[in-house]
Amino acid sequence: MRPFEYARAGNVSEAGQLAGRFIAGGTNLLDLMKLEVEAPEKLVDITRLPLDKIEDTEDGGLRIGALVTNSDLAADPRIRRDYEVLSRALLAGASGQLRNKATTGGNLLQRTRCGYFYEPSQPCNKREPGSGCGAIGGFNRIHAILGTSDKCIATHPSDMAVAMQALEATVETQKTDGSTREIPLIEFHRLSGDTPEIETVLEPGELITAVRLPKSQGGNQVYRKVRDRASYAFALVSVAAVVKMDGGKIEWARLAFGGLAHKPWRNHDLEAALKGEAPSSALFDKAADILLADAKGQGENDFKIPLARRTLKAVLAQATKGA
Amino acid sequence: MNKHVMNEAIGETRLDRGTQGVIGKGVDRYEGKLKVSGLAPYAYEHLAGEDVAYGFVVPGAIGRGAIKSVDASKAEALPGVLAVISGDKITRASSQPMAPAAQTIDGEVFHYNQPVALVIADSFETARHASHLVKVEYEAKKGRYDITARETVREPDPMPMEPVNERGDFEKAFAAAEVQFDETYTTPSYHAAAMEPHASVAKFDGDTLTVWTSCQLLESGVGQIAAGAGIDQEKVRVHSPYIGGGFGSKLGTSPDAVLSALGAMTVGKPVKIALTRQNVFQATSRRGETIQRIRIGATRDGKIACFAHECDTTNSPGNGFFEPSGISSVFLYAGKDRRIAHNLVETDCLMTSAVRAPGEATGMLATEGALDELADRLGIDPIEFREMNEPEVNPQDDTPFSSRKLIECMDEGAKRFGWDKRPATPASRREGEWLIGYGMASASRANSLMQSSAEIEMSPDGRATVRTAMTDIGTGTYTILQQIAAEMLGLPLDQVDVELGDTALPPSSGSGGSWGANSAGSSVYVAAEAVIAQFAKRLDVEADTLTLKDGHAIAGNRQIPFSEILNGESLSVTGTIEPGDTSESTHQASYGAHFCEVAVNAVTGETRIRRLLTVGAAGRILNLKTATSQCYGGQIWGIGYALEEELVIDTRNGLLVNHDLAEYHVPVHADVPKLDVVLLEERDRYASPLAGKGIGELAIAGVGAAINNAIYNATGVRVRDYPITMDKLLAGLPDDIDAAA
Numbered sequence A: 001m002r003p004f005e006y007a008r009a010g011n012v013s014e015a016g017q018l019a020g021r022f023i024a025g026g027t028n029l030l031d032l033m034k035l036e037v038e039a040p041e042k043l044v045d046i047t048r049l050p051l052d053k054i055e056d057t058e059d060g061g062l063r064i065g066a067l068v069t070n071s072d073l074a075a076d077p078r079i080r081r082d083y084e085v086l087s088r089a090l091l092a093g094a095s096g097q098l099r100n101k102a103t104t105g106g107n108l109l110q111r112t113r114c115g116y117f118y119e120p121s122q123p124c125n126k127r128e129p130g131s132g133c134g135a136i137g138g139f140n141r142i143h144a145i146l147g148t149s150d151k152c153i154a155t156h157p158s159d160m161a162v163a164m165q166a167l168e169a170t171v172e173t174q175k176t177d178g179s180t181r182e183i184p185l186i187e188f189h190r191l192s193g194d195t196p197e198i199e200t201v202l203e204p205g206e207l208i209t210a211v212r213l214p215k216s217q218g219g220n221q222v223y224r225k226v227r228d229r230a231s232y233a234f235a236l237v238s239v240a241a242v243v244k245m246d247g248g249k250i251e252w253a254r255l256a257f258g259g260l261a262h263k264p265w266r267n268h269d270l271e272a273a274l275k276g277e278a279p280s281s282a283l284f285d286k287a288a289d290i291l292l293a294d295a296k297g298q299g300e301n302d303f304k305i306p307l308a309r310r311t312l313k314a315v316l317a318q319a320t321k322g323a
Numbered sequence B: 001m002n003k004h005v006m007n008e009a010i011g012e013t014r015l016d017r018g019t020q021g022v023i024g025k026g027v028d029r030y031e032g033k034l035k036v037s038g039l040a041p042y043a044y045e046h047l048a049g050e051d052v053a054y055g056f057v058v059p060g061a062i063g064r065g066a067i068k069s070v071d072a073s074k075a076e077a078l079p080g081v082l083a084v085i086s087g088d089k090i091t092r093a094s095s096q097p098m099a100p101a102a103q104t105i106d107g108e109v110f111h112y113n114q115p116v117a118l119v120i121a122d123s124f125e126t127a128r129h130a131s132h133l134v135k136v137e138y139e140a141k142k143g144r145y146d147i148t149a150r151e152t153v154r155e156p157d158p159m160p161m162e163p164v165n166e167r168g169d170f171e172k173a174f175a176a177a178e179v180q181f182d183e184t185y186t187t188p189s190y191h192a193a194a195m196e197p198h199a200s201v202a203k204f205d206g207d208t209l210t211v212w213t214s215c216q217l218l219e220s221g222v223g224q225i226a227a228g229a230g231i232d233q234e235k236v237r238v239h240s241p242y243i244g245g246g247f248g249s250k251l252g253t254s255p256d257a258v259l260s261a262l263g264a265m266t267v268g269k270p271v272k273i274a275l276t277r278q279n280v281f282q283a284t285s286r287r288g289e290t291i292q293r294i295r296i297g298a299t300r301d302g303k304i305a306c307f308a309h310e311c312d313t314t315n316s317p318g319n320g321f322f323e324p325s326g327i328s329s330v331f332l333y334a335g336k337d338r339r340i341a342h343n344l345v346e347t348d349c350l351m352t353s354a355v356r357a358p359g360e361a362t363g364m365l366a367t368e369g370a371l372d373e374l375a376d377r378l379g380i381d382p383i384e385f386r387e388m389n390e391p392e393v394n395p396q397d398d399t400p401f402s403s404r405k406l407i408e409c410m411d412e413g414a415k416r417f418g419w420d421k422r423p424a425t426p427a428s429r430r431e432g433e434w435l436i437g438y439g440m441a442s443a444s445r446a447n448s449l450m451q452s453s454a455e456i457e458m459s460p461d462g463r464a465t466v467r468t469a470m471t472d473i474g475t476g477t478y479t480i481l482q483q484i485a486a487e488m489l490g491l492p493l494d495q496v497d498v499e500l501g502d503t504a505l506p507p508s509s510g511s512g513g514s515w516g517a518n519s520a521g522s523s524v525y526v527a528a529e530a531v532i533a534q535f536a537k538r539l540d541v542e543a544d545t546l547t548l549k550d551g552h553a554i555a556g557n558r559q560i561p562f563s564e565i566l567n568g569e570s571l572s573v574t575g576t577i578e579p580g581d582t583s584e585s586t587h588q589a590s591y592g593a594h595f596c597e598v599a600v601n602a603v604t605g606e607t608r609i610r611r612l613l614t615v616g617a618a619g620r621i622l623n624l625k626t627a628t629s630q631c632y633g634g635q636i637w638g639i640g641y642a643l644e645e646e647l648v649i650d651t652r653n654g655l656l657v658n659h660d661l662a663e664y665h666v667p668v669h670a671d672v673p674k675l676d677v678v679l680l681e682e683r684d685r686y687a688s689p690l691a692g693k694g695i696g697e698l699a700i701a702g703v704g705a706a707i708n709n710a711i712y713n714a715t716g717v718r719v720r721d722y723p724i725t726m727d728k729l730l731a732g733l734p735d736d737i738d739a740a741a
């Protein structure tokens, strides 16, 4: 760990001006700092900021403070009642100890678990732009099959963000100049493209203050995570589904996918294809065809293509049951 | 000298009589309270509060090559850095068990992330950061990283078994067999991943060196540290009182042991080194990956005529140790013509060494799967098939078995498990999304006895203290030694103390190969017999006629407290056990059978263990609780080996890719169902004076195969490439996913 300066942000507007790297739960950042994969010169501790509340919003939704822990968020009665998919996704992630420390803002910004990213002696365009990609042609079991580039095939590892994507969440931020903005989550993370080191649309020093969930639209909510052990493993494939049924037909469906891409994945064509249709095996196959049309395996992760199809079909079958 | 050589079967002993009633009981751990309250110091915690320095290992950045230069100037310039040690003396990895010394780097890189230098600083954090500032230039060479490429094949050392065991003419018998089975299984590399990372603290007082380290075998450890540090063995004392798991990875001393000594020598004060979890994966030792070809010739009605088990495994240059996957194939099943053979493929990866149940842990994943496959092809129940091929004597050399309850284990297990309810055909039982299957496998683990000594000191008040340089790696050694001494001497447990893990104490076998309890335990038995002989002499009676209970000697109608016999003085005796003729005249092993029910998700191929039962027979059980815990551990390892563990080698450069516990998956609680363990009554009078056999490694042998066999029964898919991850099952799973949901 490189020696760093430490400052504690006393209030929200000051945080960005302190011009350092924010640290919240530290469950991702500290691990990376120990390996010097990350080496910020200054840490700005934001844990004392009053961003740890879950508030009702005027439009009937919720505003989740950036410092609300994953444990508290999963246990909140409003989340459990109206946004069940989010509670389930959170509880499928990490371990009890980590969830007690991990925050909503930090979870969105956690970095990939690619083994080559974690090994400083290996080439990695994300860690060291221009050095190459160790995972291409290497051990890439956990890597992406959608939206990859020849620079980086890493995935975003979050479960929480996948559920939030299906719930059409937005991210509230404050820039260093004190101005605020609200970014739809779908636009928040970027694909790797030519600059895998740039993972979100955040500007330097921009602080996440909250995540907003729109008013619950009801519907059947399912989160399914497929992984290499029963708990405490990142998703190989995960599917978050919110599906509204109407008289035996799908009124609308929102689906998001984890483990497949550099960002929590959503595909509007797929959702459009389901709209107004009666559930059937053929329809689910068609949805999977749309999702996986451009899927590309990297060798070790080829299985994710059939696995994603099967998981999606099972989730749709479950989410389209009942009214 | 009070010595017992195991030349013949032991007769009835005080342990059989059980007058004190403590032997075998599942009593709590002797050191349990210290451990759960944090008062048991592990290696790194010694010298807390003293003026010490901290070492941090610099891992190399290539797979194979020469070190051209080491530029430590930036690191040395960092305030707080005391020294950067580089050069030939740096150790490559751990020492092989009982080897005279660890290999040194001699200017080269032999495997990816090999230690190339050591930074010493006044804080751990400074040392760690400085490790990134050491600039090493390499001249890379082409390395060999892929076992399947077989670039260099050589014969391994004849340890722990002869690499080749043959009888008759296998090829001829196989060619003539009515039914020929020929399949190849593979197992990946594994890591022991003990909870306590390898760590050491080294301190010089003048020219004598004390090292607190986490080590299973202290006798050879002293020599390895002395050799590595270049000092006289007589000047080295090693302490290892508490160890947070070893599983073979601490049989030889780890790099931190030698490096902390070199560091302390350089900076003139004690040096502490705890390997990081990454270092542990990169720079200690690992289990070799294997390729195992199994050929079995049988008659159509299920008699095995011939058996071949041919294995490739890996090790690095200069290392002859091999994963002896065929170790149980030598004696487990009948068959006149046999060939068990091992080759070593030399690769430029971290050296391979012993990990819990070397041989059985990987070999039985293959053989017990093969037996199941063959039974299935022959249309015979797998238990019946094994029973039909139960040998009467060791099929390799006709020696009698010292004791063998394999069939009893299978029968008892089948009854308790409800084996008769096994789905008769594969892929025929389904509960919603889940495909249900049953599987079983045999277990065996070769038994051995090692020379070991212990002292018993009777203090004037009649208490006993047991002292030996034995280690307790979390298995329960303190407790069983206390129980053996208490039972033999007729003392309540709280009247017996145990001191371990110090090379100033009588030399011991150490912990490894499941020999610890029998070897160290027998030395305590011998010492206790010597105490009793002294008591008898003082009371002028024959030792045999003395009954000892609750601190009293009972001779005829006399009942004399020990304190009276001791007459105000203490009495100290040392006992030694030595293996003898029975190791040759009988074949000794522990046996067991595993039964497993799995549910495989029909959509995703994720496997969940529903039930796991192990029935074992390992001679006298010294403590039911610790023995059962050992079996639980073995079962859990078996779950890991069957479903998730794999140390991934990047065959382009030798990198061990998943070198932390987030990505090297060991089972978590949610992977483990309620475990059942049943231990059968058995006494093995050839194995040791305790009539016990090793149990620490028995339960891992074959568990993974029982799981594999259950997965086959559930899905109809046979996987021969461990671990059985979902990707290997997907293609064979049903397509009617919507119905499943």
Ligand SMILES: Cc1cc2nc3c(=O)[nH]c(=O)nc-3n(C[C@H](O)[C@H](O)[C@H](O)COP(=O)(O)OP(=O)(O)OC[C@H]3O[C@@H](n4cnc5c(N)ncnc54)[C@H](O)[C@@H]3O)c2cc1C
Pocket: A021, A022, A023, A024, A025, A026, A027, A028, A029, A030, A046, A066, A067, A092, A093, A094, A095, A098, A101, A102, A103, A104, A105, A106, A107, A108, A109, A110, A157, A158, A159, A160, A206, A207, A208, A209, A232, A233, A234, A235, B662
């Ligand atoms: C072994 C292990 C297993 C795990 N398994 C899972 C899993 O299965 N599923 C899953 O989803 N996650 C998993 N995680 C990841 C875990 O959820 C994240 O580490 C955690 O959510 C990060 O939150 P934090 O508050 O600790 O972030 P920190 O580590 O404090 O910060 C992470 C990043 O976010 C930035 N940051 C933090 N807060 C803000 C803010 N308000 N505004 C702007 N920037 C900010 C930091 O600068 C840093 O770059 C696992 C982690 C570990 C170590």
Ligand code: SF4
Pocket: A112, A114, A115, A116, A117, A123, A124, A125, A126, A127, A132, A133, A134, A135, A136, A151, A152, A153, A154, A196
């Ligand atoms: S996949 Fe991305 S993170 Fe992984 S090595 Fe390649 S560039 Fe780095």
